[in-house]
Amino acid sequence: MPLVSVHELLSKADQKGYAVGAFNANNMEIVQAIVTAAELEKSPVIMQASQGAISYAGLEYITQMVTIAAREASVPVALHLDHGTDFDQVVRCIRSGFTSVMYDGSKHPLEENIAVTRQVIAMARPIGVSVEAELGKIGGTEDNVHVDEREAMFTDPEEARYFVEQTGVDCLAIAIGTAHGRYKGEPKLDFTRLEKIRNLVNIPLVLHGSSGVPDDAIRQAIQLGIRKVNIDTNIREAFVNEMRRVIEEKPGEIDPRKILGPARQAAVEIIREKIRVFGSSGQA
Numbered sequence: 001m002p003l004v005s006v007h008e009l010l011s012k013a014d015q016k017g018y019a020v021g022a023f024n025a026n027n028m029e030i031v032q033a034i035v036t037a038a039e040l041e042k043s044p045v046i047m048q049a050s051q052g053a054i055s056y057a058g059l060e061y062i063t064q065m066v067t068i069a070a071r072e073a074s075v076p077v078a079l080h081l082d083h084g085t086d087f088d089q090v091v092r093c094i095r096s097g098f099t100s101v102m103y104d105g106s107k108h109p110l111e112e113n114i115a116v117t118r119q120v121i122a123m124a125r126p127i128g129v130s131v132e133a134e135l136g137k138i139g140g141t142e143d144n145v146h147v148d149e150r151e152a153m154f155t156d157p158e159e160a161r162y163f164v165e166q167t168g169v170d171c172l173a174i175a176i177g178t179a180h181g182r183y184k185g186e187p188k189l190d191f192t193r194l195e196k197i198r199n200l201v202n203i204p205l206v207l208h209g210s211s212g213v214p215d216d217a218i219r220q221a222i223q224l225g226i227r228k229v230n231i232d233t234n235i236r237e238a239f240v241n242e243m244r245r246v247i248e249e250k251p252g253e254i255d256p257r258k259i260l261g262p263a264r265q266a267a268v269e270i271i272r273e274k275i276r277v278f279g280s281s282g283q284a
Helices: 006-016 028-041 051-057 059-072 087-096 110-127 157-167 191-200 215-223 233-249 256-278
Strands: 020-024 045-049 077-084 100-103 130-135 139-142 145-147 171-174 205-207 226-231
Touching (some): 006 020, 006 130, 087 100, 087 110, 110 157, 215 256, 233 256
Parallel strands (some): 077 100
């Protein structure tokens, strides 16, 4: 089926009280793994591309891989730009065929973030492309996006209310204690803050940096209004660890398919686990 918008997927999720997984598509095998897992779970799914993935594979390669995967899939698939920090890049992704974009202006003053987010929405909404924005800073490192742990700031609930009123954004990524990359310890999510934001903001909320967050904490966050959950690090770990295992067992293997194939299957399994935690199995 054709690509769908994230707004469409999250609107249904909001009505029924589950979250949709947004999984980073870093190469062909992972694109295949995401779709395979979603089909096995009969779940809607979001494939997202970071700035790093676009730099590595090229914008057209990413767009076409996901478009083909969606066309052959029996479940709804959206293609989303993750952490777009440059307005021109957002434009390029929309023109390339992305059905959703994130403009991350969280490093800018609030009014500047609002102004640029409005510009993105004015361009995207008339052609059916949904827009995600971010308030607060999420710790750790994402591709080309760095936030010092000491400077990481949680989202202010009143700022979130004001931001949504001023922009009309489709969904909002909030900072409540998660971090990009691997955690040094178990993350502690600020559920009280999440509940306050949800009570003030009547749009789907997004949780970034969710790899490594305990399943019970994810479930609680979903109960409190999280409708999109981003996962990248867990997939990378499963994929690369399985590649290493195969190479260690068969050091003479030179067929990349025999190394990448098991890695793809390992990615399928971790993605299926996450989809079940998010509650979106059977919702396609």
